[in-house]
Amino acid sequence: MLRKQNRLAAAMLAPATVLIGVFILVPMLLTIWLSFQNWSTQTGFETARFVGVQNFVDIFSNSSIGRDFKTALVNTAIYTVLSVVLILPLSVVLGLLVHQKLAPGGVFLRTVLFSTYMVPMIAVALVFSKLYSPTEGPINQILGWFFIPPQPWLSSPKTALVSVVLLNVWQQVGYFTVLAVAGLTQIPDSLYEAARIDGARAIERFWAITLPLLGNTLLFSAVIAIINSVQVFEPVALITQGGPIDSTNVLTYHIRRVGIERAQGGLGSAMAVTLMLALIVTIVAVFAFARSREART
Amino acid sequence: MSATANRSDRRLLERSRYRLTPGTALLTSLIILVAIVAAFPLLWMVLSSLKTPQETMTVPPVWLPATPSLDAFFKVAGVVSLGSSFINSAIIAVVATVAINVTSLMAGYAFAKYEFRFREPLFALLLATMFLPPIVTLIPLYRMVSYMGLTASLAGVIVPNLANAFGIFLMRQFIKGVPDELIEAARIDGCSEMRVLFQIVAPSVLPAIAALTLFAFVYHWNSYLWPLTVLQGNTDAYPIVISLSRLLSYNRGAMNTGLVMAGATLAVLPPVILFVLLQRFFVDSVVSSGVKG
Numbered sequence: 108m109l110r111k112q113n114r115l116a117a118a119m120l121a122p123a124t125v126l127i128g129v130f131i132l133v134p135m136l137l138t139i140w141l142s143f144q145n146w147s148t149q150t151g152f153e154t155a156r157f158v159g160v161q162n163f164v165d166i167f168s169n170s171s172i173g174r175d176f177k178t179a180l181v182n183t184a185i186y187t188v189l190s191v192v193l194i195l196p197l198s199v200v201l202g203l204l205v206h207q208k209l210a211p212g213g214v215f216l217r218t219v220l221f222s223t224y225m226v227p228m229i230a231v232a233l234v235f236s237k238l239y240s241p242t243e244g245p246i247n248q249i250l251g252w253f254f255i256p257p258q259p260w261l262s263s264p265k266t267a268l269v270s271v272v273l274l275n276v277w278q279q280v281g282y283f284t285v286l287a288v289a290g291l292t293q294i295p296d297s298l299y300e301a302a303r304i305d306g307a308r309a310i311e312r313f314w315a316i317t318l319p320l321l322g323n324t325l326l327f328s329a330v331i332a333i334i335n336s337v338q339v340f341e342p343v344a345l346i347t348q349g350g351p352i353d354s355t356n357v358l359t360y361h362i363r364r365v366g367i368e369r370a371q372g373g374l375g376s377a378m379a380v381t382l383m384l385a386l387i388v389t390i391v392a393v394f395a396f397a398r399s400r401e402a403r404t
Numbered sequence: 405m406s407a408t409a410n411r412s413d414r415r416l417l418e419r420s421r422y423r424l425t426p427g428t429a430l431l432t433s434l435i436i437l438v439a440i441v442a443a444f445p446l447l448w449m450v451l452s453s454l455k456t457p458q459e460t461m462t463v464p465p466v467w468l469p470a471t472p473s474l475d476a477f478f479k480v481a482g483v484v485s486l487g488s489s490f491i492n493s494a495i496i497a498v499v500a501t502v503a504i505n506v507t508s509l510m511a512g513y514a515f516a517k518y519e520f521r522f523r524e525p526l527f528a529l530l531l532a533t534m535f536l537p538p539i540v541t542l543i544p545l546y547r548m549v550s551y552m553g554l555t556a557s558l559a560g561v562i563v564p565n566l567a568n569a570f571g572i573f574l575m576r577q578f579i580k581g582v583p584d585e586l587i588e589a590a591r592i593d594g595c596s597e598m599r600v601l602f603q604i605v606a607p608s609v610l611p612a613i614a615a616l617t618l619f620a621f622v623y624h625w626n627s628y629l630w631p632l633t634v635l636q637g638n639t640d641a642y643p644i645v646i647s648l649s650r651l652l653s654y655n656r657g658a659m660n661t662g663l664v665m666a667g668a669t670l671a672v673l674p675p676v677i678l679f680v681l682l683q684r685f686f687v688d689s690v691v692s693s694g695v696k697g
Contacts, residue, residue, distance in 0.1 A: 115597055116520035123511035126567035130545065131533045137544035148543060204438060210431035218683060219439045225679040226446065227626035229645040230668040233652060234449045237661060245448060248464045277445065338537050340629050345649050359539040366543040367633055379540045
């Protein structure tokens with residue numbers, strides 16, 4: 108019986124497993140292998156020449172290769188932290204607005220928020236490049252109504268990265284709101300009822316019940332937000348090309364530029380491996396942080 | 405505020421579902437305000453597509469077109485080959501979506517209902533690929549696809565995307581809920597496993613199929629990084645998002661904002677319409693991937 112099931116399982120699993128193996132796992136292993144090779148992306152794999160850890164030395168050196176990569180690494184880290192720090196609290200606040208039963212409009216709000224997540228990032232980038240326009244854009248106009256001076260947004264190295272973060276937050280927050288609502292529906296009403304009888308005010312109930320019980324949801328959201336953040340590509344490729352003065356040069360954009368456009372496959376792969384390791388370390392750290400908080404409370 | 409007063413408030417609220425108090429009025433206004441802010445970029449996009457070229461250049465910007473016109477929609481088709489880009493995007497999204505549904509149903513069924521060696525480690529390995537950013541595999545994948553002779557073709561865009569871990573995960577979650585008796589009964593009637601899967605199991609996980617259809621279609625309609633890399637300037641094979649990005653270069657220094665916004669409006673329509681039709685299933689699947697996962 109078990110033998111027959113093994114055979115049947117193999118047949119059912121073959122298409123998906125072979126496809127994922129060939130198009131994700133094999134290239135991932137090749138990326139690791141290529142990170143130790145000198146290799147031009149324009150040539151076959153057989154031209155790769157083993158260079159040890161030279162690529163890693165290069166991308167962390169003080170040459171222009173190293174400086175550019177380290178800038179992209181730092182930019183991606185800033186971008187990721189800002190995105191997570193903005194998205195998580197916003198998703199909880201918006202989730203409460205969608206979830207609450209006191210006023211109408213929750214489901215409507217969810218539809219509006221989530222529909223932005225369906226919009227192609229290229230269209231989002233195009234629209235925001237107009238919204239952010241210092242003179243013809245409506246954002247500076249609206250700020251003007253509140254006597255806030257016009258901002259340079261995408262055109263200044265000081266504000267460009269933050270502008271891309273805000274664009275990303277706008278596009279993604281609906282998805283995380285839906286996750287937050289899912290977490291909120293898991294919290295039993297009886298807990299709130301009991302707290303209410305004890306005389307806890309709404310804000311106290313939020314800190315004592317809602318936030319602690321959203322822990323797992325927020326952990327999952329944080330991990331997804333981090334993974335999504337390192338993938339930012341379209342707004343940078345389309346609007347800023349990494350500029351001004353490298354201020355929006357992020358890893359996905361930089362790795363593609365080095366590994367595909369400049370055909371420096373070995374260097375690009377070393378950068379991709381570094382990104383993968385950084386991502387693993389970050390996610391492990393996030394889990395460790397969450398567990399230590401759990402242990403304390 | 406005493407607890408009893410608070411509870412009687414609550415009872416009153418429950419009796420007439422929504423009761424107009426300063427609190428609910430404030431809450432309702434807040435919801436409307438948030439919805440306007442969230443929808444603003446898309447409203448601006450549609451409004452700009454209806455403006456005259458002069459109106460899109462005004463400082464400070466005008467919000468509403470004085471005489472809304474569809475000129476930009478007709479003109480944009482002439483600037484880039486919008487029609488064939490739409491067809492390319494549709495081919496990429498539809499083929500990938502159908503294939504992902506089939507491969508995910510098969511693998512999800514095996515993981516949910518079969519006992520076999522290495523089931524859990526294999527599942528964990530496949531699931532891990534869900535968290536791998538595509539840039540990590542981009543460089544060797546580009547070379548592998550050119551070995552297969554698929555560079556600069558639609559096939560090159562599609563073939564690496566015929567299966568994905570999220571789909572397998574989603575299907576396994578839903579197929580686990582299908583009663584074993586139902587499957588056994590079909591087997592006793594002499595159905596092959598493929599017939600069991602596609603005639604008995606698949607119809608009972610339609611919500612999951614709807615969700616995966618929406619997810620895969622939207623993802624591949626919107627996908628940019630991989631098509632841009634593999635198509636290598638073959639404009640005939642460009643999907644709509646790449647044609648759209650080329651519109652921006654026509655826009656530099658010219659009065660073409662309306663054209664860009666018209667193109668963006670058109671590109672946004674298919675995924676958003678599909679979302680409005682299927683959103684119930686999509687929300688359910690996000691919830692199940694978040695809660696059960």
